[in-house]
Amino acid sequence: MSDLTRLTAADLADKLAAGEVSSVEATQAHLDRIAAVDGDVHAFLHVSDHALDVAADIDRRRSAGEQLGGLAGVPLAIKDVLVTTDMPSTSGSRILEGYMSPYDATVVARARAAGLVPLGKTNMDEFAMGSSTEHSAYGPTHNPWDLDRIPGGSGGGSAAAVAAFEAPIALGSDTGGSIRQPAHVTGTVGMKPTYGGVSRFGAIALASSLDQVGPVSRTVLDSALLHDVIGGHDPHDSTSLTDAWPSFAAAAREGASGEVLKGLRVGVIAELPDSGFQPGVSASFRAALAAMEAAGAEIVEVSAPHFEYGVAAYYLILPAEASSNLAKFDSVRFGMRVNVPGGTVEDVMAATRDAGFGDEVKRRVILGTYALSAGYYDAYYGSAQKVRTLIQRDFDEAFAQVDVIATPSAPTTAFKIGEKVDDPIQMYLNDVTTIPVNLAGVPGISIPSGLAEEDGLPVGIQFIAPAREDARLYRVGAAVETLLVDRWGGPLLDRAPVLGGTR
Ligand code: GLN
Numbered sequence: 236m237s238d239l240t241r242l243t244a245a246d247l248a249d250k251l252a253a254g255e256v257s258s259v260e261a262t263q264a265h266l267d268r269i270a271a272v273d274g275d276v277h278a279f280l281h282v283s284d285h286a287l288d289v290a291a292d293i294d295r296r297r298s299a300g301e302q303l304g305g306l307a308g309v310p311l312a313i314k315d316v317l318v319t320t321d322m323p324s325t326s327g328s329r330i331l332e333g334y335m336s337p338y339d340a341t342v343v344a345r346a347r348a349a350g351l352v353p354l355g356k357t358n359m360d361e362f363a364m365g366s367s368t369e370h371s372a373y374g375p376t377h378n379p380w381d382l383d384r385i386p387g388g389s390g391g392g393s394a395a396a397v398a399a400f401e402a403p404i405a406l407g408s409d410t411g412g413s414i415r416q417p418a419h420v421t422g423t424v425g426m427k428p429t430y431g432g433v434s435r436f437g438a439i440a441l442a443s444s445l446d447q448v449g450p451v452s453r454t455v456l457d458s459a460l461l462h463d464v465i466g467g468h469d470p471h472d473s474t475s476l477t478d479a480w481p482s483f484a485a486a487a488r489e490g491a492s493g494e495v496l497k498g499l500r501v502g503v504i505a506e507l508p509d510s511g512f513q514p515g516v517s518a519s520f521r522a523a524l525a526a527m528e529a530a531g532a533e534i535v536e537v538s539a540p541h542f543e544y545g546v547a548a549y550y551l552i553l554p555a556e557a558s559s560n561l562a563k564f565d566s567v568r569f570g571m572r573v574n575v576p577g578g579t580v581e582d583v584m585a586a587t588r589d590a591g592f593g594d595e596v597k598r599r600v601i602l603g604t605y606a607l608s609a610g611y612y613d614a615y616y617g618s619a620q621k622v623r624t625l626i627q628r629d630f631d632e633a634f635a636q637v638d639v640i641a642t643p644s645a646p647t648t649a650f651k652i653g654e655k656v657d658d659p660i661q662m663y664l665n666d667v668t669t670i671p672v673n674l675a676g677v678p679g680i681s682i683p684s685g686l687a688e689e690d691g692l693p694v695g696i697q698f699i700a701p702a703r704e705d706a707r708l709y710r711v712g713a714a715v716e717t718l719l720v721d722r723w724g725g726p727l728l729d730r731a732p733v734l735g736g737t738r
Pocket of ligand 1: 363364365389408410414441
């Protein structure tokens with residue numbers, strides 16, 4: 236493997252700025268890596284055929300003395316939920332096969348403007364519905380730690396690309412955990428920003444009140460650097476916050492010293508049941524907390540009695556919003572059309588949606604349409620919204636006592652491909668600790684906490700902060716990362732078997 240693919244985005248950016256390597260060399264190294272391993276991993280749905288031209292342009296501008304952004308010349312993988320003008324955007328669905336967008340998602344436009352080099356589009360569960368990437372219409376992605384296992388979902392492609400050193404950083408989207416849970420099972424870092432902190436314009440909508448775009452990386456600093464590029468107000472997104480955000484990279488750099496842990500109040504949720512969590516996940520979580528405590532943090536039990544109803548409320552709110560958002564795939568405006576000779580427009584619509592949507596999408600459209608139907612609105616959707624408010628209040632009360640809340644990022648390590656795909660409830664329960672964060676609109680980050688003893692697979696710890704305190708998560712995340720990587724004697728990913736390491 237070329238050394239260039241082993242570098243963090245921050246280190247690669249430094250070498251590019253110093254003229255030690257060119258973007259063409261860095262981009263070529265990643266394209267070679269993709270060619271070498273993606274047949275096994277299947278992180279990408281599409282690899283850009285002009286990434287080298289983009290890289291050459293950055294190199295030319297740099298040699299001409301142009302002032303470039305901090306990450307200029309660094310390759311980037313893009314989840315296929317984000318629309319791009321130069322590559323197809325399918326959201327993992329057959330109904331959008333080959334679809335070319337007339338515009339770029341704001342986050343993509345910002346990444347391009349900052350000089351990042353798009354490598355390709357990454358695989359995902361269809362319309363971001365799932366926790367394993369098995370619901371992709373284009374076949375599953377494989378976890379670089381064990382190719383028989385899932386890389387998480389829905390953003391399994393972005394997480395696997397970063398974990399397999401096919402890309403230094405990637406963009407993801409997180410509606411109920413799709414950035415954080417893949418990070419957990421692949422030993423990577425994933426951040427879901429405060430709702431409204433990053434533009435959703437051009438992110439193919441799943442559930443608009445929950446969706447957030449965010450960074451995926453191997454280090455906390457790299458996520459912060461990418462967040463700095465993509466974040467901030469966007470007039471094209473009506474829910475975009477107008478805040479002036481601090482530099483997240485500065486926060487991550489500041490946090491790395493570990494000072495922030497002294498006196499930091501870390502909340503653990505009293506009501507989070509130990510049952511349902513794999514022993515190795517609980518053990519890794521407790522060990523990380525103990526390390527933080529030894530470094531000066533105070534672990535405080537907080538009560539969040541409604542946290543456990545998050546999944547139930549989410550599976551009413553999400554399908555309701557999704558059924559409405561997906562109504563636009565009507566065979567007229569976007570993508571696929573199945574012709575029905577002699578049929579009405581409704582026949583064509585029905586045949587197209589039948590052929591174009593997979594089972595999980597159909598399941599959720601049916602659920603959502605039912606939950607929103609006149610006689611049931613109050614009983615289901617209305618009640619779920621009330622639960623959502625109670626969860627938000629739980630967080631408000633907890634954050635009156637602590638600076639951050641910590642949970643395991645997901646209940647189990649990567650499961651086997653095929654193990655849960657036919658059992659929606661088991662699949663849904665993967666997001667028990669990530670979903671409440673989306674329901675409350677607050678930021679959450681997952682960083683590696685270690686390997687589970689029983690299977691040697693990665694485990695993540697999630698930190699949650701109050702809305703708008705994304706910088707706090709980068710500070711704390713970087714501090715905990717330094718603490719744990721020192722203990723391991725090097726990054727966890729050095730031990731991923733597909734990369735030649737030994738668990
Ligand atoms: N796994 C969750 C779901 O299936 C979350 C998906 C997401 O965050 N996009 O809805």
